[in-house]
Amino acid sequence: MKVRRPLIASLAAISCVPVLLIPGASVAHQAAVAAEGPECSAVSPDDDVERPVTGENTAMEALQVPQAWAQADKTGKRPGAGVTVVVVDSGISGLRDRGPAPVKSAHGLIVGGIIAGPNQPKPAVPVGIAPGADLVDEPFYNVPRGEEQDGLLLPMSDALEQHLRGVTARRRSGALKGPTIVLIPMEVLHTDSLEKAVAALVASGVLVIAAAGDRPADDSFLTSYANDKASPGEDAVADVWPAGGDGVVSVGVSTPTDGVLRNSGIDLAAPGTGSVSKALNGAWCVVTTISSHWAAAQVAGVAAVVWSVHRGDTAKQLEERLEGTASGNGEGASPLTGYGVVQPVEAILRDVNGMGAEGHEADVVQRAREPRERADLLAEARDNAVWWGLGGGGALVILVVLRPVLSRRRTTGGSELRR
Structure with a gap:
């Protein structure tokens, strides 16, 4: 049962959440001009490449990424340097090229751009959250999500399982060394063999980050959740994989929307929109849709920046650092945002030694065990x-x-x- 906090305390807690306001910044700078340009998922390979993005990468501003970069610079580290991010998606080939990308689906390309895409030079717009990270391409499907191949909708659980086992094997053989993040910005249906593959991947010492799930179209996956809004008591924690696996960092969105699933297993959140990335035609573009897929990429980028500074952290310690310094929402964990929105500056600066499981629970609101209605601040x-x-x-x-x-x-x- 949720224990209500006094109204004044709740309002004070919410007023302190540093998600959109940047400490030390002017009021004019806080009111960032949202980036304008082609919508990333709507660009085709032969679209005009002369239409540049203008404005600011508001997702990076909201997450205080520039301030995190400044902290990394103080330690002599390039943000993300020394950290490998394996992108298990539709492919990131052509991310750093100016011409059309040699992939059929833009999904993985957009994800890769959010994490470590090259900056747009004119006008100058920052793109990748962790520009120094080493991206590794691990494509497990190659056509737009939801299309059919051999009569089956893609992506498939068995294909994902096969590729995760391959990553685990490379990790154990030493071919994949050092701080490693495995990002799966996608959801598939649960299978027992996929669950075992996810458990083996987590045990190999990598940080696994996955999307907590978007509400599907009628002809896509998870059709029982294909509604305009969440059903009473909706909880997709058992159905959305690999985010449902033990030890996996499940990511939701902090931007209000009916387009994502309610999931009591969510650990962290990010805006899930507002990023600047790369499109299929090789030009820069803007992410205007709200998706847990893009949020997972944003969290992976933040994790890479933080890990590049705290190289001594294990994957588990990094996870505790990110969760222990997340913004929270002042009213307990939410089935949409988990422990809260990632805060890279706090994660870099705050001493979280000894936080562990017990300390983490003492310092941070516990994650939701079941979906609950949105907190009503005026209830008391x-x-x-x-x-x-x-x-x-x-x-x-x-x-x-x-x-x-x-x-x-x-x-x-x-x-x-x-x-």
């Missing part, structure tokens, strides 16, 4: 108002009832005095 005030109203109303009723009696007593007392 209304409850108090009701009780005060009932109390005041009851007192008024008593006074109304007793008034004639009291009036008669005063009249009787006056008569006796006159006698």
Whole structure:
């Protein structure tokens, strides 16, 4: 049962969440001009490449990435340097090329750009959150999501399982060394063999990050969740994989939307929109849709920046660092944002030694065990108002009832005095 906090405390907690305001920045800079340009997923390989992106990468501003870069620079580290990010998706080939990318699906390309894409030179717009990270391409499907191949909708659980086992093998053989993040910005259906493959990957010492799930179209995956809005009590934690696996960092979105699934297993959140990335035609583009897929890429980029500074962290320690310094929402963990929005500056600067499982639970609100309705900040005030109203109303009723009696007593007392 959720214990309500006092209204003032709740409002104070929310007012302190540093998601959109940048410490030390001017008011004018805080009101970032959202990037404008082609929508990443709508660009075809032969579209005009002369249309540049203007404005700012608002996702990076919201996550305080420039401030995190400054902290990394103080330690002499290029943000993301020394960290490998394996992108298990539709392919990132052509990410750093100016011409059309040799892939059929833009999904993986967009994800790769969010993490470590090259900056747009004119006008200058930063793109990759972790520009120094080493990206490794691990494509497990090659056509747009939801299309059919051999009569089956892609991507498939068995194909993902096969590639995850391949990554695990390279890790164990030493071919994949050092701090490594495996990003799966996608959801597939659960199978027992996929669950075992995910467990083996986590045990190999990498940080596994996965999308907590988007609401599907009628002809796509997870059709039981294909509604306009969340059903009462919706919880996709058992159905969305690999995010449902033990030890996997499940990522949701912090931007309000009906397009993502409610999932009590979510650990961290990010905007899931507002990024600048690369499109199929080789030009830069803007992510305007809201998706847990893009949020997972944003969290992977942040994780790479933080890990490049704290190279001594294990994958588990890095996860605890990110979760222990997340923004939270002042009202307990949410099935949409988990422990809260990632905060790279806090994660770099804060001493989280010894936080561990026990310390983490003591310092941070525990994650949701089941979906709950959005926190109602005025609930306690209304409850108090009701009780005060009932109390005041009851007192008024008593006074109304007793008034004639009291009036008669005063009249009787006056008569006796006159006698």
